[in-house]
Structure formats: structure tokens, C-alpha cells
Amino acid sequence: MTLRRRQFLRLAGAVAAMPFAPNVVRAQGWPNKTIRVIAPFSAGSTVDVVGRLLIDPLSQILGQTMVLENRVGAGGMTGATLVARGDPDGYTLLINSSAHSAIPAIYPNVVYDTARDFAAVTSLGSSPNVTVVSPEKGFKTLKDLVTAAKSRPGGLTFATAGVGSATHLSTERFRVAAGFEAIHVPFKGMPEALTEVMTGRVDFTCSSIAPAIPLIREGKVTALAVTTPKRSPALPDVPTSIEAGYPNSDYTFWVGMFVQSKTPREIVDRLYQAVQKVLGTPGMEKRLAQVGIDPMPITPQAFDALVAKEVAENIALVKAAGIKVQ
Numbered sequence: 001m002t003l004r005r006r007q008f009l010r011l012a013g014a015v016a017a018m019p020f021a022p023n024v025v026r027a028q029g030w031p032n033k034t035i036r037v038i039a040p041f042s043a044g045s046t047v048d049v050v051g052r053l054l055i056d057p058l059s060q061i062l063g064q065t066m067v068l069e070n071r072v073g074a075g076g077m078t079g080a081t082l083v084a085r086g087d088p089d090g091y092t093l094l095i096n097s098s099a100h101s102a103i104p105a106i107y108p109n110v111v112y113d114t115a116r117d118f119a120a121v122t123s124l125g126s127s128p129n130v131t132v133v134s135p136e137k138g139f140k141t142l143k144d145l146v147t148a149a150k151s152r153p154g155g156l157t158f159a160t161a162g163v164g165s166a167t168h169l170s171t172e173r174f175r176v177a178a179g180f181e182a183i184h185v186p187f188k189g190m191p192e193a194l195t196e197v198m199t200g201r202v203d204f205t206c207s208s209i210a211p212a213i214p215l216i217r218e219g220k221v222t223a224l225a226v227t228t229p230k231r232s233p234a235l236p237d238v239p240t241s242i243e244a245g246y247p248n249s250d251y252t253f254w255v256g257m258f259v260q261s262k263t264p265r266e267i268v269d270r271l272y273q274a275v276q277k278v279l280g281t282p283g284m285e286k287r288l289a290q291v292g293i294d295p296m297p298i299t300p301q302a303f304d305a306l307v308a309k310e311v312a313e314n315i316a317l318v319k320a321a322g323i324k325v326q
Helices: 003-027 046-062 074-084 101-107 142-151 166-178 190-199 209-217 265-277 285-292 301-323
Strands: 035-039 066-070 091-098 119-133 159-161 183-186 204-208 222-226 252-260
Touching: 003 252, 003 265, 035 046, 035 074, 046 066, 046 091, 046 119, 046 209, 046 252, 046 265, 046 285, 074 091, 074 101, 074 222, 074 252, 091 101, 091 119, 101 166, 101 301, 119 142, 119 166, 119 190, 119 209, 119 265, 119 301, 142 222, 159 166, 159 190, 166 183, 166 204, 166 301, 190 204, 204 209, 209 222, 252 265, 265 285, 265 301
Parallel strands: 035 066, 035 091, 159 183, 159 204
Antiparallel strands: 091 252, 119 204, 119 222, 119 252
16 A cells, blocks of 8 residues: 555545534533533522532532523523523533423424433432512411311412423422412522412412522411422421422422533543532532522433423323423
């Protein structure tokens, strides 16, 4: 074989490999610039609170600046869309809640596919939602609330962090289990929803726990029940909705990290390992527990499977609750 032919074949081989080269280079050099972290709910929401607890120690482990951006709207869909349509290079991350698996049930025309367009990194923890009311309403137990709702069909209102949010699905699951009608009043985030409940302008909400805990402790809202099968360590005196007499009313709220699905596996694995180091650092579990977040260890593959399972369950819930899809 001539020298010129050998050179040609080496060049042809290099060209043939080029479509795969960018991902390899990005994976090997990652991270070498600022990482954006998209939180699709407002400041003060559980997703925002957990994200801000995480990113400083995570940025130290990764050796790069991380900036959290609140991109609010459509029950979390606005922020998620930015990641789904972004470059799969590991520089735009999504921290989302259980709303991530609710979106396909509420928005059948969503521009992304929850299972196909995202890769799970890991859960950052789980927590109950907590049903709260203004003390002025006079409800002392969950049964009091349900009795009032049944006495005035469609007369009570409930606030959520938006159509299709985890707080929306949680409330609908409880409402269907308890067998009453109520009017949905969506807001752009739980801090705004809780303000309306606290003032009594909206009757109740099944809030994510982090923004509700300060108001509960200050006596500005009354906690009637939590949505997990077991009581929350953050609110040990508050019964579960199942204890209150409403089977199949439980709903576990989680917070997790995702990337665009075509992100190199090496980056996903490195992110997973870095997050586990952060979650395992002294004091982090306690800091998360203070805002009602419990450990939820899970691998990326198992988390992907959980999301797919929840998508199917939420589609069934929307049909049972008679929620009007968009």
C-alpha cells in the first residue's frame, strides 16, 4: 500500500468518526464553564429551596460556578422546555418536582416528551404535601374540611402552584378519595398560593412542605394532614390523610435533577456521583430535614423508571378526577 493511500485511509477514518467526537470532547472536558440550573417554580418553592441548598456545595465539588434561574409557568413546563430544547452538554440542568411526571396528563400537546427528552440524574429527596387552611376557617381536622366541602358542593376553593403541578395532582387525588367537589384556583407558585390561603381568600391547599412549614410554626395556617403513607418527621403531630380516614389519598412529592436526554452518559454519571457526595456531607441531611425533605436514594436508571410509572398513573388520575386538559 502506498504512503498516499495510507494517509487517505487514516483521514477517511477520522472524518467518519467526527459525528461522535463532540460528545466525547464535551464529556472529557466537562465542566469548564458556568452551569445553569433551571428551577421551573418561583422563589421560595420547595424546588427553589432545595436547589439553593444544593448548588453551592455541588459547585465546589465540580469546580465550576452554578447559577440557579427561576423560569416559572405552566405547572413547571416553561422551565422544563428550556432544558428539553437545550444543548445536551451538561451545562443546563433541571431541578423539578413530581410535576415533571404530571405534565403529560395535563398538557397532551406539550412540546417535549417527559420520558424521551430527559435523563434522570437522581432524586434530591422526597416529602409529603400538607393540607393547610387559615385558622379563621375553623377547621380542626381533615374531616371538618371534607364535611364542609360536601355540605356545599363546589363551594370550596383550593389553591395550587399551577395547573398540572404536583400540588394540583396531590389535591385532586385527595379530593377524589374523599368524594367532594371544589374549585381549583391556580397560582404561579406555592408562596403565592399560601398567601391566599393564609388570608382566607382561598379555602385550602395541599402545599409542598418547605414553604408551608414556617407558616405552620408561626400559626398563620393550620396543618390538617400530610399526604405520605407515614407521618413526616418535620410535622410529627400531623396525621396522614390515610389516618384521617381517606384511603388512596396519599401522594409523595419528590424533587429531582434531570438533564437533556442526549447528554453523554459520562456527564450524567459524574453528576450523580457529585450529588451523592453533597447529600452525604455532614449537616446536609439535617438541613434538608428542616424544610421537610427526607432522603430518597435512587439510581438514574431507577429514577427514569419511576418517572415513566408516574406518567401512566397521573394520566389515570386526570381521567378519574375529570380534570379538563389543556
